[in-house]
Amino acid sequence: MADVFGKKRSAVQRALADDPARPYYRPLAARGAEVEIDGRTVIMAGCNDYLGLSTDPRVTEAAARALRRFGASCSGSRVLNGTLTLHEELEGRLAAFVGGEAALVTTTGFQANLALAALLDEGDTVFADMSNHASLVDAVRLGSADHRRYRHSDLAHLDRLLAASDPAAGRIVVTDGLFSMEGDLCRLPGLVALARRHGARLVVDGAHDIGLLGPGGRGVVEHFGLAGEVDLITGTLSKCFGSVGGMLVGPAAVVEHLRYNARSVLFSAAMPPASAAAALAALDIVEAEPERRRRVFDHARRLLEGLRSLGYDTGDSTTPIVPVYTGDTRLCLRVWQELLDAGVFTNAVVEPAVARNRALIRVTPQAVHTDGHITRVLDAFAEVARRLGPVPAAPANERPRRPVEVPA
Structure with missing residues (x-):
């Protein structure tokens, strides 16, 4: 007889079972451009608070x-x-x-x-x-x-x-x-x-x-x-x-x-x-403050241009939602952990949130980030590229890109 509680583990559960990375359900303390995790202060580059208003x-x-x-x-x-x-x-x-x-x-x-x-x-x-x-x-x-x-x-x-x-x-x-x-x-x-x-x-x-x-x-x-x-x-x-x-x-x-x-x-x-x-x-x-929108798009432009110059595949994004495609789930988890070790919190997005073999690191700037924060995020990705090589080495990087959408 089948047991409704005896479900098979999902692909992400299987990947997490033998991987030290733990990108999900991690408790965070404090909020804003920087957050505390495991007693460390890191840059929050994986948050939907685009305009930075949740802590205003x-x-x-x-x-x-x-x-x-x-x-x-x-x-x-x-x-x-x-x-x-x-x-x-x-x-x-x-x-x-x-x-x-x-x-x-x-x-x-x-x-x-x-x-x-x-x-x-x-x-x-x-x-x-x-x-x-x-x-x-x-x-x-x-x-x-x-x-x-x-x-x-x-x-x-x-x-x-x-x-x-x-x-x-x-x-x-x-x-x-x-x-x-x-x-x-x-x-x-x-x-x-x-x-x-x-x-x-x-x-x-x-x-x-x-x-x-x-x-x-x-x-x-x-x-x-x-x-x-x-x-x-x-x-x-x-x-x-x-x-x-x-x-x-x-x-x-x-x-x-x-x-x-x-x-x-x-x-x-x-x-x-x-x-x-x-x-x-x-x-x-x-x-009252349209400059917040302009600031977050300025950050997005820097991120997209910088990541693409490092060889990362950011797909067709033209906005402050910046995907960095890894394709493979395990590689995605490893990149996430490497970025966290470098002081940057991002989102590891895998199936079922995206299609199989389309895993990605999701990066989202906020209006409350400084130029220095964005530089540190790009430096962290540069270090990951040096340690792991191209992530991924994909012809998608050669696609012509549309300009980043910037509000008036």
């Missing part, structure tokens, strides 16, 4: 005030007893900032995307980029719609899938705006054109681009000058807004439908008061 005194003080006034928890779901004036204020501000009639905030960004399942009914068809975030993948699984996956950013493939689908069915295209591991942008102008040509709705997850891209920090939609051309935008408050929580921004009727039908909203405790207040304070800073 204005953000932490706003969270503390809300904690003292409202307590640590809402102790219930939004629909029953968990809605505060803070939530309503945040929703109004986000709707105005991102650009939509209405907004709904959720407890996490993952739950915001899971809410999309309430729109995916039997008889509908959803078309999803193969590199979409796991939360979008799970939303599609939870919904009742047929599922068609198109090759990453392959508009010709998507066009063929849309053309072959039932024109009478409800159709929806779902994509990340800024892909969280590869660091490349979705081809939004082409996606908008295809969605309109085939009568499909378009949903963009702006988790990593809202607050970072565009002249006003409004994300990939603003970056491409396509305000009003995307039907629904999702996102998170745990990246550029230094807090935790999710958002859905779009037509008022759609947002109202999700309020009463999305299970991840109805059956989950509301975003804590401190998180909502922190996000509001961070939004003020995002709007």
Whole structure:
């Protein structure tokens, strides 16, 4: 008889079993440009706090005030007893900032995307980029719609899938705006054109681009000058807004439908008061201090150019998400450990977060990093290259590169 507890170990578990590197579930003390790990202070180059707002005194003080006034928890779901004036204020501000009639905030960004399942009914068809975030993948699984996956950013493939689908069915295209591991942008102008040509709705997850891209920090939609051309935008408050929580921004009727039908909203405790207040304070800073976005892109440019000059394969990234491909899982773990030994904390990303044999080291600069921090990160990678040789020695390094995207 099969034992449901007797599961085989995953590929990463097998790799970790005989490798001294321990890149996961490592406790960190303190936060910011530098962190403490095992009693050492190292550069934090593997964090989604792109603008450095999670430790900004204005953000932490706003969270503390809300904690003292409202307590640590809402102790219930939004629909029953968990809605505060803070939530309503945040929703109004986000709707105005991102650009939509209405907004709904959720407890996490993952739950915001899971809410999309309430729109995916039997008889509908959803078309999803193969590199979409796991939360979008799970939303599609939870919904009742047929599922068609198109090759990453392959508009010709998507066009063929849309053309072959039932024109009478409800159709929806779902994509990340800024892909969280590869660091490349979705081809939004082409996606908008295809969605309109085939009568499909378009949903963009702006988790990593809202607050970072565009002249006003409004994300990939603003970056491409396509305000009003995307039907629904999702996102998170745990990246550029230094807090935790999710958002859905779009037509008022759609947002109202999700309020009463999305299970991840109805059956989950509301975003804590401190998180909502922190996000509001961070939004003020995002709007008032565009130099933070410029600084993080300056750091990204230095990293991408420096890593490529050292022979590393950084794929097609043009943003502050900088992937360094190793391909092999064990090599990825070794590079991660070598970098940590050199005083730099990064992210070792392996299957299932990326495809098999596409393991990578994920490097993310923050606005609070100094030029000296970036120099030390590049020096650490240079030392790894000297010790291990080219990582990897791949013809991908010879691909022509697009320039790094820099906000106005």
